[in-house]
Amino acid sequence: MxxxxxxxxxxxxxxxxxxxxxxxxxxxxxxxxxxxxxxxxxxxxxxxxxxxxxxxxxxxxxxxxxxxxxxxxxxxxxxxxxxxxxxxxxxxxxxxxxxxxxxxxxxxxxxxxxxxxxxxxxxxxxxxxxxxxxSFQFLIVLFFSLALLTLTIIDIKHLILPDELTMSLVWFGLLVSLTDFGFGTSPSESILGATLGYLSLWIFYWTFRIITKKEGLGFGDLKFLAGLGAWLGWQSLLPIITLASLSGAVFGTLSRGKWHKEAPNPIPFGPFLAAAGLLMAFWGSEVILFYIEILNR
Ligand SMILES: [Zn+2]
Known part of the structure:
Protein backbone atom coordinates (compact mmCIF):
# COMPACT_ATOMS: atom_id res chain seq x y z
CA MET A 1 0.00 0.00 0.00
CA SER A 135 15.64 13.49 -16.07
CA PHE A 136 18.02 14.97 -18.58
CA GLN A 137 16.40 12.69 -21.15
CA PHE A 138 13.06 14.37 -20.35
CA LEU A 139 14.49 17.74 -21.41
CA ILE A 140 16.09 16.36 -24.59
CA VAL A 141 12.95 14.49 -25.70
CA LEU A 142 10.83 17.54 -24.83
CA PHE A 143 13.09 19.72 -27.01
CA PHE A 144 12.59 17.28 -29.90
CA SER A 145 8.80 17.19 -29.47
CA LEU A 146 8.41 20.96 -29.14
CA ALA A 147 10.60 21.58 -32.20
CA LEU A 148 8.15 19.36 -34.12
CA LEU A 149 5.21 21.30 -32.68
CA THR A 150 6.77 24.66 -33.64
CA LEU A 151 7.49 23.44 -37.19
CA THR A 152 3.87 22.27 -37.45
CA ILE A 153 2.44 25.66 -36.48
CA ILE A 154 4.79 27.61 -38.76
CA ASP A 155 4.15 25.32 -41.73
CA ILE A 156 0.36 25.54 -41.31
CA LYS A 157 0.44 29.34 -41.11
CA HIS A 158 3.25 30.23 -43.52
CA LEU A 159 3.97 27.11 -45.59
CA ILE A 160 7.65 27.22 -44.63
CA LEU A 161 9.87 25.05 -42.44
CA PRO A 162 12.67 27.40 -41.27
CA ASP A 163 16.26 26.14 -41.53
CA GLU A 164 16.84 27.46 -38.01
CA LEU A 165 14.60 24.66 -36.74
CA THR A 166 15.08 21.84 -39.27
CA MET A 167 18.87 22.12 -39.32
CA SER A 168 18.99 22.34 -35.51
CA LEU A 169 17.06 19.08 -35.48
CA VAL A 170 19.62 17.48 -37.80
CA TRP A 171 22.75 18.60 -35.90
CA PHE A 172 21.26 18.06 -32.48
CA GLY A 173 19.93 14.63 -33.48
CA LEU A 174 23.38 13.54 -34.68
CA LEU A 175 24.92 14.79 -31.43
CA VAL A 176 22.31 13.12 -29.20
CA SER A 177 22.96 9.76 -30.94
CA LEU A 178 26.37 9.81 -29.17
CA THR A 179 24.58 9.79 -25.80
CA ASP A 180 21.87 7.80 -24.01
CA PHE A 181 19.50 10.75 -23.82
CA GLY A 182 17.62 10.28 -27.09
CA PHE A 183 15.52 7.42 -28.44
CA GLY A 184 18.32 4.84 -28.39
CA THR A 185 19.47 5.60 -31.95
CA SER A 186 23.13 4.69 -32.52
CA PRO A 187 25.48 7.15 -34.30
CA SER A 188 25.57 5.06 -37.49
CA GLU A 189 21.78 4.71 -37.57
CA SER A 190 21.56 8.45 -37.02
CA ILE A 191 24.01 9.39 -39.80
CA LEU A 192 22.28 7.01 -42.24
CA GLY A 193 18.90 8.35 -41.10
CA ALA A 194 19.85 11.97 -41.78
CA THR A 195 21.47 11.22 -45.14
CA LEU A 196 18.86 8.80 -46.48
CA GLY A 197 16.06 11.02 -45.14
CA TYR A 198 17.27 13.93 -47.23
CA LEU A 199 18.18 11.80 -50.24
CA SER A 200 14.90 9.87 -50.45
CA LEU A 201 12.77 12.99 -50.55
CA TRP A 202 15.27 14.66 -52.89
CA ILE A 203 14.75 11.80 -55.38
CA PHE A 204 10.98 12.03 -54.87
CA TYR A 205 11.10 15.82 -55.35
CA TRP A 206 12.90 15.60 -58.71
CA THR A 207 10.90 12.62 -59.99
CA PHE A 208 7.67 14.43 -59.17
CA ARG A 209 8.96 17.67 -60.66
CA ILE A 210 10.13 16.07 -63.93
CA ILE A 211 6.88 14.12 -64.39
CA THR A 212 4.35 16.78 -63.35
CA LYS A 213 6.43 19.97 -63.80
CA LYS A 214 5.22 20.99 -60.34
CA GLU A 215 6.87 21.24 -56.96
CA GLY A 216 5.23 18.68 -54.72
CA LEU A 217 7.48 19.37 -51.75
CA GLY A 218 9.60 22.19 -50.42
CA PHE A 219 13.25 21.77 -49.51
CA GLY A 220 12.18 22.34 -45.91
CA ASP A 221 10.45 18.96 -46.01
CA LEU A 222 13.72 17.32 -47.10
CA LYS A 223 15.64 18.86 -44.19
CA PHE A 224 12.83 18.03 -41.78
CA LEU A 225 12.91 14.35 -42.75
CA ALA A 226 16.72 14.42 -42.44
CA GLY A 227 16.22 15.75 -38.89
CA LEU A 228 13.73 13.01 -38.04
CA GLY A 229 16.14 10.43 -39.48
CA ALA A 230 18.96 11.81 -37.31
CA TRP A 231 16.86 11.39 -34.17
CA LEU A 232 15.04 8.17 -34.95
CA GLY A 233 17.44 6.31 -37.25
CA TRP A 234 17.15 5.12 -40.85
CA GLN A 235 14.75 2.30 -39.85
CA SER A 236 12.02 4.80 -39.10
CA LEU A 237 12.21 6.60 -42.47
CA LEU A 238 9.98 4.26 -44.49
CA PRO A 239 7.23 4.15 -41.83
CA ILE A 240 7.40 7.96 -41.47
CA ILE A 241 7.14 8.58 -45.23
CA THR A 242 4.31 6.05 -45.55
CA LEU A 243 2.35 7.35 -42.56
CA ALA A 244 2.84 11.01 -43.52
CA SER A 245 1.92 10.54 -47.19
CA LEU A 246 -1.12 8.38 -46.38
CA SER A 247 -2.50 10.77 -43.77
CA GLY A 248 -1.65 13.74 -45.99
CA ALA A 249 -3.45 12.15 -48.95
CA VAL A 250 -6.51 11.33 -46.84
CA PHE A 251 -6.59 14.86 -45.44
CA GLY A 252 -6.11 16.35 -48.92
CA THR A 253 -8.97 14.33 -50.38
CA LEU A 254 -11.29 15.11 -47.49
CA SER A 255 -10.57 18.84 -47.42
CA ARG A 256 -10.84 19.12 -51.20
CA GLY A 257 -14.18 17.35 -51.09
CA LYS A 258 -15.36 19.76 -48.43
CA TRP A 259 -14.25 23.07 -49.89
CA HIS A 260 -14.46 21.96 -53.53
CA LYS A 261 -11.87 23.44 -55.82
CA GLU A 262 -11.76 27.03 -54.54
CA ALA A 263 -8.31 28.31 -53.65
CA PRO A 264 -6.16 25.27 -54.47
CA ASN A 265 -3.79 26.03 -51.60
CA PRO A 266 -0.92 23.59 -51.33
CA ILE A 267 -1.28 21.40 -48.26
CA PRO A 268 1.70 21.71 -45.89
CA PHE A 269 3.49 18.37 -45.53
CA GLY A 270 5.33 19.38 -42.32
CA PRO A 271 2.46 18.66 -39.90
CA PHE A 272 2.10 15.12 -41.28
CA LEU A 273 5.85 14.53 -41.03
CA ALA A 274 5.75 15.84 -37.44
CA ALA A 275 2.82 13.61 -36.46
CA ALA A 276 4.42 10.54 -38.04
CA GLY A 277 7.74 11.46 -36.38
CA LEU A 278 6.16 11.67 -32.92
CA LEU A 279 4.33 8.39 -33.47
CA MET A 280 7.59 6.66 -34.45
CA ALA A 281 9.49 8.31 -31.58
CA PHE A 282 7.14 6.97 -28.92
CA TRP A 283 5.61 3.85 -30.49
CA GLY A 284 8.21 3.04 -33.15
CA SER A 285 8.61 -0.67 -32.42
CA GLU A 286 4.83 -1.19 -32.23
CA VAL A 287 4.38 0.52 -35.61
CA ILE A 288 7.14 -1.56 -37.22
CA LEU A 289 5.67 -4.82 -35.79
CA PHE A 290 2.25 -3.82 -37.15
CA TYR A 291 3.91 -3.15 -40.52
CA ILE A 292 5.56 -6.57 -40.62
CA GLU A 293 2.28 -8.21 -39.64
CA ILE A 294 0.48 -6.58 -42.55
CA LEU A 295 3.27 -7.54 -44.97
CA ASN A 296 3.11 -11.18 -43.82
CA ARG A 297 -0.58 -11.55 -44.55
ZN1 LIG B 1 -4.44 45.20 -28.06
Missing part, protein backbone atom coordinates in the same frame (compact mmCIF):
# COMPACT_ATOMS: atom_id res chain seq x y z
CA UNK A 2 2.74 2.44 0.95
CA UNK A 3 4.58 1.55 -2.25
CA UNK A 4 1.51 2.40 -4.33
CA UNK A 5 1.02 5.60 -2.36
CA UNK A 6 4.58 6.74 -2.83
CA UNK A 7 4.39 5.79 -6.50
CA UNK A 8 1.21 7.82 -6.85
CA UNK A 9 2.65 10.86 -5.12
CA UNK A 10 5.77 10.52 -7.29
CA UNK A 11 3.62 10.50 -10.42
CA UNK A 12 1.71 13.52 -9.14
CA UNK A 13 4.99 15.38 -8.63
CA UNK A 14 6.06 14.43 -12.13
CA UNK A 15 2.72 15.54 -13.60
CA UNK A 16 2.80 18.90 -11.81
CA UNK A 17 6.43 19.62 -12.61
CA UNK A 18 6.28 18.42 -16.23
CA UNK A 19 2.97 20.19 -16.76
CA UNK A 20 4.45 23.46 -15.56
CA UNK A 21 7.61 23.08 -17.66
CA UNK A 22 5.32 22.29 -20.61
CA UNK A 23 3.22 25.45 -20.09
CA UNK A 24 6.29 27.69 -19.87
CA UNK A 25 8.00 26.15 -22.88
CA UNK A 26 4.65 26.26 -24.70
CA UNK A 27 4.59 30.03 -24.43
CA UNK A 28 8.12 30.07 -25.85
CA UNK A 29 6.88 27.89 -28.73
CA UNK A 30 4.23 30.57 -29.38
CA UNK A 31 6.86 33.32 -29.43
CA UNK A 32 9.09 31.32 -31.77
CA UNK A 33 6.22 30.37 -34.10
CA UNK A 34 5.12 34.01 -34.31
CA UNK A 35 8.47 35.80 -34.56
CA UNK A 36 10.71 33.45 -36.52
CA UNK A 37 8.67 33.66 -39.78
CA UNK A 38 8.50 37.47 -39.47
CA UNK A 39 12.26 37.68 -38.92
CA UNK A 40 12.84 35.46 -41.97
CA UNK A 41 10.41 37.58 -43.99
CA UNK A 42 12.26 40.76 -43.04
CA UNK A 43 15.63 39.24 -43.87
CA UNK A 44 14.22 38.07 -47.19
CA UNK A 45 12.75 41.48 -48.09
CA UNK A 46 16.05 43.10 -47.13
CA UNK A 47 18.19 40.73 -49.19
CA UNK A 48 16.02 41.06 -52.29
CA UNK A 49 16.08 44.84 -51.92
CA UNK A 50 19.85 44.83 -51.69
CA UNK A 51 20.16 42.50 -54.66
CA UNK A 52 17.85 44.68 -56.73
CA UNK A 53 19.78 47.75 -55.52
CA UNK A 54 16.47 49.16 -54.42
CA UNK A 55 17.10 52.19 -52.27
CA UNK A 56 13.47 52.94 -51.47
CA UNK A 57 12.64 53.54 -47.85
CA UNK A 58 12.53 50.30 -45.93
CA UNK A 59 11.38 51.90 -42.77
CA UNK A 60 7.69 52.27 -43.38
CA UNK A 61 5.76 51.63 -40.19
CA UNK A 62 5.37 47.90 -40.89
CA UNK A 63 9.01 47.38 -41.77
CA UNK A 64 10.26 49.43 -38.83
CA UNK A 65 8.42 46.96 -36.64
CA UNK A 66 9.90 43.99 -38.48
CA UNK A 67 13.37 45.52 -38.36
CA UNK A 68 13.37 45.68 -34.57
CA UNK A 69 11.92 42.23 -34.13
CA UNK A 70 14.05 39.50 -32.59
CA UNK A 71 13.22 36.51 -30.41
CA UNK A 72 13.46 38.53 -27.20
CA UNK A 73 12.78 42.10 -28.35
CA UNK A 74 10.47 43.96 -28.31
CA UNK A 75 8.74 42.59 -25.22
CA UNK A 76 5.60 40.54 -25.80
CA UNK A 77 2.84 42.74 -27.11
CA UNK A 78 -0.69 42.63 -28.47
CA UNK A 79 -0.53 41.80 -32.18
CA UNK A 80 -3.35 44.25 -32.90
CA UNK A 81 -2.42 47.41 -30.94
CA UNK A 82 1.24 46.55 -30.12
CA UNK A 83 0.53 47.39 -26.48
CA UNK A 84 3.19 45.72 -24.29
CA UNK A 85 1.82 42.81 -22.27
CA UNK A 86 2.37 43.15 -18.53
CA UNK A 87 4.01 40.31 -16.64
CA UNK A 88 0.77 39.21 -14.97
CA UNK A 89 -0.94 39.13 -18.37
CA UNK A 90 1.72 36.79 -19.69
CA UNK A 91 1.11 33.76 -17.50
CA UNK A 92 0.27 30.76 -19.69
CA UNK A 93 -3.43 29.77 -19.69
CA UNK A 94 -4.18 31.66 -16.43
CA UNK A 95 -3.94 35.09 -18.05
CA UNK A 96 -5.95 33.96 -21.05
CA UNK A 97 -8.79 32.93 -18.76
CA UNK A 98 -8.57 36.10 -16.64
CA UNK A 99 -8.43 38.37 -19.69
CA UNK A 100 -11.34 36.42 -21.15
CA UNK A 101 -9.28 35.93 -24.32
CA UNK A 102 -9.04 39.68 -25.00
CA UNK A 103 -6.28 42.33 -25.00
CA UNK A 104 -6.63 44.48 -21.85
CA UNK A 105 -6.14 47.67 -23.86
CA UNK A 106 -7.88 47.32 -27.23
CA UNK A 107 -9.96 44.21 -26.37
CA UNK A 108 -9.24 42.55 -29.69
CA UNK A 109 -9.29 38.82 -29.15
CA UNK A 110 -6.09 36.93 -28.42
CA UNK A 111 -5.69 34.12 -31.00
CA UNK A 112 -6.94 30.79 -29.61
CA UNK A 113 -3.68 29.32 -30.92
CA UNK A 114 -1.90 30.62 -27.78
CA UNK A 115 -3.75 28.65 -25.09
CA UNK A 116 -4.10 25.64 -27.41
CA UNK A 117 -0.33 25.48 -28.01
CA UNK A 118 0.39 25.97 -24.30
CA UNK A 119 -1.97 23.14 -23.38
CA UNK A 120 -0.56 20.87 -26.11
CA UNK A 121 3.01 21.49 -24.92
CA UNK A 122 1.93 20.81 -21.37
CA UNK A 123 0.23 17.54 -22.34
CA UNK A 124 3.33 16.46 -24.30
CA UNK A 125 5.59 17.32 -21.35
CA UNK A 126 3.42 15.35 -18.90
CA UNK A 127 3.44 12.34 -21.24
CA UNK A 128 7.22 12.53 -21.65
CA UNK A 129 7.68 13.09 -17.90
CA UNK A 130 5.69 9.97 -17.01
CA UNK A 131 7.48 7.93 -19.67
CA UNK A 132 11.08 8.99 -18.94
CA UNK A 133 10.62 10.46 -15.42
CA UNK A 134 12.13 13.87 -14.71
Missing amino acids: TIINSLLSMTLDVILFAGLVGLISGSFVNVLAYRLPLMIQYRWINTTKTELKDTSDLDGSGNAYLKKLSLHLPRSHCQACKNPIKAWENIPIVSYIFLNGKCSKCSSSIPKQYPIVELTSSALAVFIGIRYSI
Whole structure:
Protein backbone atom coordinates (compact mmCIF):
# COMPACT_ATOMS: atom_id res chain seq x y z
CA MET A 1 0.00 0.00 0.00
CA THR A 2 2.74 2.44 0.95
CA ILE A 3 4.58 1.55 -2.25
CA ILE A 4 1.51 2.40 -4.33
CA ASN A 5 1.02 5.60 -2.36
CA SER A 6 4.58 6.74 -2.83
CA LEU A 7 4.39 5.79 -6.50
CA LEU A 8 1.21 7.82 -6.85
CA SER A 9 2.65 10.86 -5.12
CA MET A 10 5.77 10.52 -7.29
CA THR A 11 3.62 10.50 -10.42
CA LEU A 12 1.71 13.52 -9.14
CA ASP A 13 4.99 15.38 -8.63
CA VAL A 14 6.06 14.43 -12.13
CA ILE A 15 2.72 15.54 -13.60
CA LEU A 16 2.80 18.90 -11.81
CA PHE A 17 6.43 19.62 -12.61
CA ALA A 18 6.28 18.42 -16.23
CA GLY A 19 2.97 20.19 -16.76
CA LEU A 20 4.45 23.46 -15.56
CA VAL A 21 7.61 23.08 -17.66
CA GLY A 22 5.32 22.29 -20.61
CA LEU A 23 3.22 25.45 -20.09
CA ILE A 24 6.29 27.69 -19.87
CA SER A 25 8.00 26.15 -22.88
CA GLY A 26 4.65 26.26 -24.70
CA SER A 27 4.59 30.03 -24.43
CA PHE A 28 8.12 30.07 -25.85
CA VAL A 29 6.88 27.89 -28.73
CA ASN A 30 4.23 30.57 -29.38
CA VAL A 31 6.86 33.32 -29.43
CA LEU A 32 9.09 31.32 -31.77
CA ALA A 33 6.22 30.37 -34.10
CA TYR A 34 5.12 34.01 -34.31
CA ARG A 35 8.47 35.80 -34.56
CA LEU A 36 10.71 33.45 -36.52
CA PRO A 37 8.67 33.66 -39.78
CA LEU A 38 8.50 37.47 -39.47
CA MET A 39 12.26 37.68 -38.92
CA ILE A 40 12.84 35.46 -41.97
CA GLN A 41 10.41 37.58 -43.99
CA TYR A 42 12.26 40.76 -43.04
CA ARG A 43 15.63 39.24 -43.87
CA TRP A 44 14.22 38.07 -47.19
CA ILE A 45 12.75 41.48 -48.09
CA ASN A 46 16.05 43.10 -47.13
CA THR A 47 18.19 40.73 -49.19
CA THR A 48 16.02 41.06 -52.29
CA LYS A 49 16.08 44.84 -51.92
CA THR A 50 19.85 44.83 -51.69
CA GLU A 51 20.16 42.50 -54.66
CA LEU A 52 17.85 44.68 -56.73
CA LYS A 53 19.78 47.75 -55.52
CA ASP A 54 16.47 49.16 -54.42
CA THR A 55 17.10 52.19 -52.27
CA SER A 56 13.47 52.94 -51.47
CA ASP A 57 12.64 53.54 -47.85
CA LEU A 58 12.53 50.30 -45.93
CA ASP A 59 11.38 51.90 -42.77
CA GLY A 60 7.69 52.27 -43.38
CA SER A 61 5.76 51.63 -40.19
CA GLY A 62 5.37 47.90 -40.89
CA ASN A 63 9.01 47.38 -41.77
CA ALA A 64 10.26 49.43 -38.83
CA TYR A 65 8.42 46.96 -36.64
CA LEU A 66 9.90 43.99 -38.48
CA LYS A 67 13.37 45.52 -38.36
CA LYS A 68 13.37 45.68 -34.57
CA LEU A 69 11.92 42.23 -34.13
CA SER A 70 14.05 39.50 -32.59
CA LEU A 71 13.22 36.51 -30.41
CA HIS A 72 13.46 38.53 -27.20
CA LEU A 73 12.78 42.10 -28.35
CA PRO A 74 10.47 43.96 -28.31
CA ARG A 75 8.74 42.59 -25.22
CA SER A 76 5.60 40.54 -25.80
CA HIS A 77 2.84 42.74 -27.11
CA CYS A 78 -0.69 42.63 -28.47
CA GLN A 79 -0.53 41.80 -32.18
CA ALA A 80 -3.35 44.25 -32.90
CA CYS A 81 -2.42 47.41 -30.94
CA LYS A 82 1.24 46.55 -30.12
CA ASN A 83 0.53 47.39 -26.48
CA PRO A 84 3.19 45.72 -24.29
CA ILE A 85 1.82 42.81 -22.27
CA LYS A 86 2.37 43.15 -18.53
CA ALA A 87 4.01 40.31 -16.64
CA TRP A 88 0.77 39.21 -14.97
CA GLU A 89 -0.94 39.13 -18.37
CA ASN A 90 1.72 36.79 -19.69
CA ILE A 91 1.11 33.76 -17.50
CA PRO A 92 0.27 30.76 -19.69
CA ILE A 93 -3.43 29.77 -19.69
CA VAL A 94 -4.18 31.66 -16.43
CA SER A 95 -3.94 35.09 -18.05
CA TYR A 96 -5.95 33.96 -21.05
CA ILE A 97 -8.79 32.93 -18.76
CA PHE A 98 -8.57 36.10 -16.64
CA LEU A 99 -8.43 38.37 -19.69
CA ASN A 100 -11.34 36.42 -21.15
CA GLY A 101 -9.28 35.93 -24.32
CA LYS A 102 -9.04 39.68 -25.00
CA CYS A 103 -6.28 42.33 -25.00
CA SER A 104 -6.63 44.48 -21.85
CA LYS A 105 -6.14 47.67 -23.86
CA CYS A 106 -7.88 47.32 -27.23
CA SER A 107 -9.96 44.21 -26.37
CA SER A 108 -9.24 42.55 -29.69
CA SER A 109 -9.29 38.82 -29.15
CA ILE A 110 -6.09 36.93 -28.42
CA PRO A 111 -5.69 34.12 -31.00
CA LYS A 112 -6.94 30.79 -29.61
CA GLN A 113 -3.68 29.32 -30.92
CA TYR A 114 -1.90 30.62 -27.78
CA PRO A 115 -3.75 28.65 -25.09
CA ILE A 116 -4.10 25.64 -27.41
CA VAL A 117 -0.33 25.48 -28.01
CA GLU A 118 0.39 25.97 -24.30
CA LEU A 119 -1.97 23.14 -23.38
CA THR A 120 -0.56 20.87 -26.11
CA SER A 121 3.01 21.49 -24.92
CA SER A 122 1.93 20.81 -21.37
CA ALA A 123 0.23 17.54 -22.34
CA LEU A 124 3.33 16.46 -24.30
CA ALA A 125 5.59 17.32 -21.35
CA VAL A 126 3.42 15.35 -18.90
CA PHE A 127 3.44 12.34 -21.24
CA ILE A 128 7.22 12.53 -21.65
CA GLY A 129 7.68 13.09 -17.90
CA ILE A 130 5.69 9.97 -17.01
CA ARG A 131 7.48 7.93 -19.67
CA TYR A 132 11.08 8.99 -18.94
CA SER A 133 10.62 10.46 -15.42
CA ILE A 134 12.13 13.87 -14.71
CA SER A 135 15.64 13.49 -16.07
CA PHE A 136 18.02 14.97 -18.58
CA GLN A 137 16.40 12.69 -21.15
CA PHE A 138 13.06 14.37 -20.35
CA LEU A 139 14.49 17.74 -21.41
CA ILE A 140 16.09 16.36 -24.59
CA VAL A 141 12.95 14.49 -25.70
CA LEU A 142 10.83 17.54 -24.83
CA PHE A 143 13.09 19.72 -27.01
CA PHE A 144 12.59 17.28 -29.90
CA SER A 145 8.80 17.19 -29.47
CA LEU A 146 8.41 20.96 -29.14
CA ALA A 147 10.60 21.58 -32.20
CA LEU A 148 8.15 19.36 -34.12
CA LEU A 149 5.21 21.30 -32.68
CA THR A 150 6.77 24.66 -33.64
CA LEU A 151 7.49 23.44 -37.19
CA THR A 152 3.87 22.27 -37.45
CA ILE A 153 2.44 25.66 -36.48
CA ILE A 154 4.79 27.61 -38.76
CA ASP A 155 4.15 25.32 -41.73
CA ILE A 156 0.36 25.54 -41.31
CA LYS A 157 0.44 29.34 -41.11
CA HIS A 158 3.25 30.23 -43.52
CA LEU A 159 3.97 27.11 -45.59
CA ILE A 160 7.65 27.22 -44.63
CA LEU A 161 9.87 25.05 -42.44
CA PRO A 162 12.67 27.40 -41.27
CA ASP A 163 16.26 26.14 -41.53
CA GLU A 164 16.84 27.46 -38.01
CA LEU A 165 14.60 24.66 -36.74
CA THR A 166 15.08 21.84 -39.27
CA MET A 167 18.87 22.12 -39.32
CA SER A 168 18.99 22.34 -35.51
CA LEU A 169 17.06 19.08 -35.48
CA VAL A 170 19.62 17.48 -37.80
CA TRP A 171 22.75 18.60 -35.90
CA PHE A 172 21.26 18.06 -32.48
CA GLY A 173 19.93 14.63 -33.48
CA LEU A 174 23.38 13.54 -34.68
CA LEU A 175 24.92 14.79 -31.43
CA VAL A 176 22.31 13.12 -29.20
CA SER A 177 22.96 9.76 -30.94
CA LEU A 178 26.37 9.81 -29.17
CA THR A 179 24.58 9.79 -25.80
CA ASP A 180 21.87 7.80 -24.01
CA PHE A 181 19.50 10.75 -23.82
CA GLY A 182 17.62 10.28 -27.09
CA PHE A 183 15.52 7.42 -28.44
CA GLY A 184 18.32 4.84 -28.39
CA THR A 185 19.47 5.60 -31.95
CA SER A 186 23.13 4.69 -32.52
CA PRO A 187 25.48 7.15 -34.30
CA SER A 188 25.57 5.06 -37.49
CA GLU A 189 21.78 4.71 -37.57
CA SER A 190 21.56 8.45 -37.02
CA ILE A 191 24.01 9.39 -39.80
CA LEU A 192 22.28 7.01 -42.24
CA GLY A 193 18.90 8.35 -41.10
CA ALA A 194 19.85 11.97 -41.78
CA THR A 195 21.47 11.22 -45.14
CA LEU A 196 18.86 8.80 -46.48
CA GLY A 197 16.06 11.02 -45.14
CA TYR A 198 17.27 13.93 -47.23
CA LEU A 199 18.18 11.80 -50.24
CA SER A 200 14.90 9.87 -50.45
CA LEU A 201 12.77 12.99 -50.55
CA TRP A 202 15.27 14.66 -52.89
CA ILE A 203 14.75 11.80 -55.38
CA PHE A 204 10.98 12.03 -54.87
CA TYR A 205 11.10 15.82 -55.35
CA TRP A 206 12.90 15.60 -58.71
CA THR A 207 10.90 12.62 -59.99
CA PHE A 208 7.67 14.43 -59.17
CA ARG A 209 8.96 17.67 -60.66
CA ILE A 210 10.13 16.07 -63.93
CA ILE A 211 6.88 14.12 -64.39
CA THR A 212 4.35 16.78 -63.35
CA LYS A 213 6.43 19.97 -63.80
CA LYS A 214 5.22 20.99 -60.34
CA GLU A 215 6.87 21.24 -56.96
CA GLY A 216 5.23 18.68 -54.72
CA LEU A 217 7.48 19.37 -51.75
CA GLY A 218 9.60 22.19 -50.42
CA PHE A 219 13.25 21.77 -49.51
CA GLY A 220 12.18 22.34 -45.91
CA ASP A 221 10.45 18.96 -46.01
CA LEU A 222 13.72 17.32 -47.10
CA LYS A 223 15.64 18.86 -44.19
CA PHE A 224 12.83 18.03 -41.78
CA LEU A 225 12.91 14.35 -42.75
CA ALA A 226 16.72 14.42 -42.44
CA GLY A 227 16.22 15.75 -38.89
CA LEU A 228 13.73 13.01 -38.04
CA GLY A 229 16.14 10.43 -39.48
CA ALA A 230 18.96 11.81 -37.31
CA TRP A 231 16.86 11.39 -34.17
CA LEU A 232 15.04 8.17 -34.95
CA GLY A 233 17.44 6.31 -37.25
CA TRP A 234 17.15 5.12 -40.85
CA GLN A 235 14.75 2.30 -39.85
CA SER A 236 12.02 4.80 -39.10
CA LEU A 237 12.21 6.60 -42.47
CA LEU A 238 9.98 4.26 -44.49
CA PRO A 239 7.23 4.15 -41.83
CA ILE A 240 7.40 7.96 -41.47
CA ILE A 241 7.14 8.58 -45.23
CA THR A 242 4.31 6.05 -45.55
CA LEU A 243 2.35 7.35 -42.56
CA ALA A 244 2.84 11.01 -43.52
CA SER A 245 1.92 10.54 -47.19
CA LEU A 246 -1.12 8.38 -46.38
CA SER A 247 -2.50 10.77 -43.77
CA GLY A 248 -1.65 13.74 -45.99
CA ALA A 249 -3.45 12.15 -48.95
CA VAL A 250 -6.51 11.33 -46.84
CA PHE A 251 -6.59 14.86 -45.44
CA GLY A 252 -6.11 16.35 -48.92
CA THR A 253 -8.97 14.33 -50.38
CA LEU A 254 -11.29 15.11 -47.49
CA SER A 255 -10.57 18.84 -47.42
CA ARG A 256 -10.84 19.12 -51.20
CA GLY A 257 -14.18 17.35 -51.09
CA LYS A 258 -15.36 19.76 -48.43
CA TRP A 259 -14.25 23.07 -49.89
CA HIS A 260 -14.46 21.96 -53.53
CA LYS A 261 -11.87 23.44 -55.82
CA GLU A 262 -11.76 27.03 -54.54
CA ALA A 263 -8.31 28.31 -53.65
CA PRO A 264 -6.16 25.27 -54.47
CA ASN A 265 -3.79 26.03 -51.60
CA PRO A 266 -0.92 23.59 -51.33
CA ILE A 267 -1.28 21.40 -48.26
CA PRO A 268 1.70 21.71 -45.89
CA PHE A 269 3.49 18.37 -45.53
CA GLY A 270 5.33 19.38 -42.32
CA PRO A 271 2.46 18.66 -39.90
CA PHE A 272 2.10 15.12 -41.28
CA LEU A 273 5.85 14.53 -41.03
CA ALA A 274 5.75 15.84 -37.44
CA ALA A 275 2.82 13.61 -36.46
CA ALA A 276 4.42 10.54 -38.04
CA GLY A 277 7.74 11.46 -36.38
CA LEU A 278 6.16 11.67 -32.92
CA LEU A 279 4.33 8.39 -33.47
CA MET A 280 7.59 6.66 -34.45
CA ALA A 281 9.49 8.31 -31.58
CA PHE A 282 7.14 6.97 -28.92
CA TRP A 283 5.61 3.85 -30.49
CA GLY A 284 8.21 3.04 -33.15
CA SER A 285 8.61 -0.67 -32.42
CA GLU A 286 4.83 -1.19 -32.23
CA VAL A 287 4.38 0.52 -35.61
CA ILE A 288 7.14 -1.56 -37.22
CA LEU A 289 5.67 -4.82 -35.79
CA PHE A 290 2.25 -3.82 -37.15
CA TYR A 291 3.91 -3.15 -40.52
CA ILE A 292 5.56 -6.57 -40.62
CA GLU A 293 2.28 -8.21 -39.64
CA ILE A 294 0.48 -6.58 -42.55
CA LEU A 295 3.27 -7.54 -44.97
CA ASN A 296 3.11 -11.18 -43.82
CA ARG A 297 -0.58 -11.55 -44.55
ZN1 LIG B 1 -4.44 45.20 -28.06
